[in-house]
Amino acid sequence: MGPTTPNKNEQYNLPREGTEFTDGDGMDFHTATVTTTLSAVEALRVAQEYATSSTAEVPAEPEMDQFDRVHLLTDNVVHTRQEVLKAV
């Protein structure tokens, strides 16, 4: 029998699925968000990369800043106003 392919956890030297992280494991709000969209193993990999590399970029949804938000709300008010005026 030839060499066996290591399972994913051994391959990446990652904790097994189901391992719970506590404070200090490198998990933070961003990586916690990532876990909702990636598989558990993949999320652990991302978390570990993030914890060990200061340059790793954690993908996160772009957040609308407060100025974009105020522009959006203002545009919506004006647009709705014009829509109502057109309808009468």
Add this chain to the structure above:
Amino acid sequence: MPRFVRKLTQLALGSEKPSKYLKLPKKRAFRSLTERKLIEMESEIGRKLFGPIPKGHRREFFCLDNKTWIWHEEYTDEATKKPVSFTTRYELQDKAVLKAQNGAKYSYLEGAELQNFLNAVEMYYDQVMHTIYQRNPYSGQKLL
């Protein structure tokens, strides 16, 4: 017109004028609405966002256009008994809000003042969309 033809026409079309209640109203509910009127309605909500208005004060707060918000306040100065009014214009820029008071003093909103303005816009939007335009503030869909 022969009598029988007239009779036939009356039978077919009716001879009486339609009752008033069958007529469509000439003016619909929002017929007289203008942009100014809508802004006034919005300002009725806007003026209440900052707590109770002191007695004798008149306050307006509204969105004028895509780039401008207005705060207007009027009252009589108790010491001098003279009317006092000031208008503050907030101009939205890409990453800043410029405040112009009485068309002269210019400054950028910062810190708590900026945050209060942003909160006020948020509240204004929620209430105006819901109360006046009867839309869901999040989806923009008309409320049933």
